[in-house]
Amino acid sequence: MNPWLNHLPILPVLLPMLTGTVLLLSSDSRHGPRTALALFATLAQLVVALALLALTDGQLDGWPGGVGLYALGNWAAPFGIVLVVDRLAAVMLTLTATLGLAALVYSLARWEKAGVHFLPLFQFLLMGLNGTFLTGDLFNLFVFFEVMLAASYGLVLHGSGGPRVNAGLHYIVVNLVASLLFLVAAALIYGMTGTLNLAELPVRVASLTAGDRQLFDLGAALLGIVFLTKAGAWPLNFWLPAAYGIAVPPVGAIFAILTKVGVYALLRISVLLQDGGVAPAPFGGDWLFYCGLATLGVGTLGLFSAQKLSKLAAFLVIVSSGTLLTAFGFTGTLLTGPALYYLISSVLGSGAFFMLVEMAERNRTQVADLLAISFEAFGVESRHDSEHPDAMVGVAIPAAMAFLGLSFVSCGLLLTGLPPLSGFVGKFALLGASLDSLPNAPVLHVGLFIGALLLSGLAGIVALSRLGIRVFWDVARPTPHLQWLEAGPVAALLLICVWLAANPEPAMAYLASTSDSLYDVNAYVRTVLPIPQTSTP
Amino acid sequence: MELILSLAIGIMAGSGIYLILRPRTFQVIIGLSLLSYAVNLFIFGMGRLRVGAPPIINPVLGSNPALYTDPVPQALVLTAIVIGFATTALFLVVLLASRGLSGTDHVDGVEPDNE
Numbered sequence: 001m002n003p004w005l006n007h008l009p010i011l012p013v014l015l016p017m018l019t020g021t022v023l024l025l026s027s028d029s030r031h032g033p034r035t036a037l038a039l040f041a042t043l044a045q046l047v048v049a050l051a052l053l054a055l056t057d058g059q060l061d062g063w064p065g066g067v068g069l070y071a072l073g074n075w076a077a078p079f080g081i082v083l084v085v086d087r088l089a090a091v092m093l094t095l096t097a098t099l100g101l102a103a104l105v106y107s108l109a110r111w112e113k114a115g116v117h118f119l120p121l122f123q124f125l126l127m128g129l130n131g132t133f134l135t136g137d138l139f140n141l142f143v144f145f146e147v148m149l150a151a152s153y154g155l156v157l158h159g160s161g162g163p164r165v166n167a168g169l170h171y172i173v174v175n176l177v178a179s180l181l182f183l184v185a186a187a188l189i190y191g192m193t194g195t196l197n198l199a200e201l202p203v204r205v206a207s208l209t210a211g212d213r214q215l216f217d218l219g220a221a222l223l224g225i226v227f228l229t230k231a232g233a234w235p236l237n238f239w240l241p242a243a244y245g246i247a248v249p250p251v252g253a254i255f256a257i258l259t260k261v262g263v264y265a266l267l268r269i270s271v272l273l274q275d276g277g278v279a280p281a282p283f284g285g286d287w288l289f290y291c292g293l294a295t296l297g298v299g300t301l302g303l304f305s306a307q308k309l310s311k312l313a314a315f316l317v318i319v320s321s322g323t324l325l326t327a328f329g330f331t332g333t334l335l336t337g338p339a340l341y342y343l344i345s346s347v348l349g350s351g352a353f354f355m356l357v358e359m360a361e362r363n364r365t366q367v368a369d370l371l372a373i374s375f376e377a378f379g380v381e382s383r384h385d386s387e388h389p390d391a392m393v394g395v396a397i398p399a400a401m402a403f404l405g406l407s408f409v410s411c412g413l414l415l416t417g418l419p420p421l422s423g424f425v426g427k428f429a430l431l432g433a434s435l436d437s438l439p440n441a442p443v444l445h446v447g448l449f450i451g452a453l454l455l456s457g458l459a460g461i462v463a464l465s466r467l468g469i470r471v472f473w474d475v476a477r478p479t480p481h482l483q484w485l486e487a488g489p490v491a492a493l494l495l496i497c498v499w500l501a502a503n504p505e506p507a508m509a510y511l512a513s514t515s516d517s518l519y520d521v522n523a524y525v526r527t528v529l530p531i532p533q534t535s536t537p
Numbered sequence: 538m539e540l541i542l543s544l545a546i547g548i549m550a551g552s553g554i555y556l557i558l559r560p561r562t563f564q565v566i567i568g569l570s571l572l573s574y575a576v577n578l579f580i581f582g583m584g585r586l587r588v589g590a591p592p593i594i595n596p597v598l599g600s601n602p603a604l605y606t607d608p609v610p611q612a613l614v615l616t617a618i619v620i621g622f623a624t625t626a627l628f629l630v631v632l633l634a635s636r637g638l639s640g641t642d643h644v645d646g647v648e649p650d651n652e
Contacts, residue, residue, distance in 0.1 A: 139613060146620045153627055162638040166646040169562070169635050172628050173644075176569055177557065179624070183576045183617050190609065191583030 005055065009070040009083045011048045012093055012130035015041050020123030035108060038119045042104050045126065046097035052090040057510065066517050067527040077528045078200050084136035084528060087514035092133040092264055095344055098496065099257055099351045100126050102489035106355050107250035109485035114159040114248060125151035125254060132261050136528055138189060138196040141265065142182050149175050152258060155251045156243055164246050171243035178229040181222050188219030199528035202272050202521060220273065224266065224283050231262030232321045234295040241302060244314035252313065252354035257347050259317055263324050271518055285329060289445060292325030293452055300456045303463040309357040312467055313350060316415050319456050320346040326449055327430055331441040334433040336515035341508060342426030345497055349414035349423060352493040356411055359482060360404050360471050400482045405472055410494045416460035422500040427453060429508065542582055549575035562632045562642050566625065573621040577614050584610030
C-alpha cells in the first residue's frame with residue numbers, strides 16, 4: 001500500500017480547516033477565486049471520502065480488517081490522539097461530502113450573498129462533521145462537536161432577521177447546555193475509567209468496581225442524553241423545528257445530516273460499550289426503542305401541524321431520526337444495515353427537500369398561505385376555484401414548474417418510503433429485518449415498529465400532498481425562475497437516490513458488511529491498541 | 538477541601554440552572570456562565586484533589602506517578618474554558634442582536650401579555 005495513502009484519514013479534517021481559514025482571511029471582493037476554492041475543497045473531500053470508502057472495503061490494498069488508524073504526531077493509542085476510519089465512518093464521510101457539495105453549489109446561486117462569511121463557516125461545519133465521524137477519542141468528539149456547533153450557530157443566523165435570531169437564540173442555548181452536559185459526562189467517564197480513548201473504554205469498563213461502575217453509568221447516561229438531544233429525540237427536540245425551519249435553504253439542507261451525527265455517535269458508543277454485556281440505558285434496548293417510538297409519534301403529529309413546507313421538512317427530519325433510533329433500539333443487530341441504507345436515503349432526500357422547498361415557495365407570500373388555510377378552515381370558496389375551469393387546459397407547462405413538481409413528488413416518495421424510490425427500499429428492508437428478528441425480539445416491539453413506520457409514512461404522504469396541492473396548484477402565482485445552480489444539486493441528489501433504488505444490491509451488501517464490522521468490536525480495539533492491554537485500572 | 542469544592546460546584550450549578558430557566562436573556566447568559574464554571578471545577582475534581590503536586594514530570598523527582606497529579610483533566614479544563622468562552626461570547630452577540638431586532642430582552646423576542 002502506498003505510504004501516502006496512510007495520511008488520507010487526516011485530510012477530511014485538514015482540508016476544510018485550511019480552506020476555511022484562507023476563505024476567512026481573503027477579502028470578499030475576490031468572489032471568483034473564493035468560490036472556486038470552496039468548490040475545489042468540497043470536491044476534494046468527496047474524492048478523499050470515496051478513497052476511504054474503497055480502502056475500508058479492502059480495495060487499493062486497503063487496511064487489514066477494514067479499520068484504518070491514524071495516530072496524530074505518531075503517538076501510540078492510549079496516550080496519543082487517534083483518528084479511526086472504519087466502514088461506517090467512511091460511509092458517513094461520503095454522505096457529508098455529497099450533501100455538502102450539493103448544498104454549496106446551491107448556495108452559490110444567491111444564498112451565499114445573504115450574509116457574511118457563509119463560505120468559511122460552511123467549511124468549518126464540514127470540518128466538525130468529518131472530525132466527529134473520524135475521531136477515536138471521547139474528548140475530541142466533544143471538540144469536533146463544538147466546532148460543528150459553533151459553525152452551525154453562525155449558519156443558522158445566516159441571512160439574519162428577527163425570527164431567525166430568535167430561533168437561533170433558542171438553538172444556541174439548548175446546544176450550549178447539552179455541551180456542558182457532554183463535558184460532565186466526559187469528565188465522569190474519565191474519572192472512573194482513566195481513559196478517553198474509545199477503544200480502551202470497553203477494556204477498562206469490564207474491570208470497574210461496583211461503586212465506580214455506578215458513577216460510570218451515570219456518565220454514560222448523561223452522554224446518551226447529549227447525543228439524543230443532537231439527534232432530535234423526544235422530549236429533547238423542541239428547538240429543532242423552529243431552527244431548521246427558519247434557516248436558509250442550503251443551511252437547512254446540510255443540517256439534515258446534523259441530527260444524524262447524534263445518531264452516529266449513539267450507535268458508535270453503544271456498540272463499544274455493549275461489549276461484555278454492558279450497555280448503559282440510553283444507548284440501546286427498550287429505553288432507546290420507546291424513546292425512538294415517541295420521537296416518531298411526535299414527528300408524525302408535527303407533520304400535520306406544519307403550515308409551511310420548510311416546517312414540514314424539519315418534522316420529516318424528526319421522523320427519520322425517530323425511525324433510526326427505534327431501529328437501533330431493536331433487539332439484535334439485523335436492523336443496522338437496513339437502517340444505514342434508510343439513513344443515507346433520508347439524508348439525501350431531506351437535503352434535496354430543504355432546497356426544493358425554497359424554490360417552490362418563491363414568489364409566494366405569507367398572506368397567500370394564510371388565506372389558503374383560512375379558506376380551508378372556514379369552507380370559503382377559494383378565489384380561483386371554478387371561475388374558468390377550461391382556461392388552463394392546453395397551456396404548456398413551464399419547464400421550471402415541471403421540474404419542481406417532479407422533484408417534489410420524488411422527494412415525497414423518498415421521505416415517506418413509497419415505491420419506487422430508495423426510501424421504499426430502505427423501509428422495506430427495515431420491515432423485513434424486523435420480521436426476521438422475530439424469535440429474539442418481542443412480538444410487541446415488532447408490531448409497534450411496523451405500525452409506527454407505516455403510519456408515519458401515511459401521515460407524511462397526507463401532509464405532503466396537502467401542502468403540495470396548495471403550493472403547486474395555485475394558478476394565480478407566477479412561475480418561479482430557477483437557475484441551473486439551484487436545480488442542478490437537487491436533481492443530482494435525487495438521481496443518487498434513484499441510482500440507490502435501481503441498484504440496491506451493492507449498497508446493501510456494503511452496508512451489511514458495515515454493520516458486521518461495526519459490531520466486531522475486537523477488530524476495532526485490536527487496530528487501535530495493538531499492544532495487548534492488561535485490564536488494570 | 539472536598540466539601541468546599543463540592544459545595545462550590547453545587548451552588549454554582551444550582552444558581553446556573555435557576556438562571557437559565559429565567560425569561561430574560563441576560564439571566565440566561567449569566568446562568569450559562571455559572572454552569573460552565575461549575576462544570577470546569579467538576580472536570581478538575583475528576584482528576585482527584587491533590588495539594589502541592591505538579592502535573593508535569595520533574596526530572597529531579599523522577600517519573601513515579603504517585604508524586605504527580607493527573608495532568609489530563611487540567612488539559613481538558615483548559616480546552617473547555619476556551620470553547621466555553623468562545624461560545625459564550627458568540628451567544629452575547631446573538632443576545633444583543635435579538636435585543637436590537639425585537640426591542641425586548643425576553644428570550645422569546647416578545648413580552649408576555651400578563652406583565
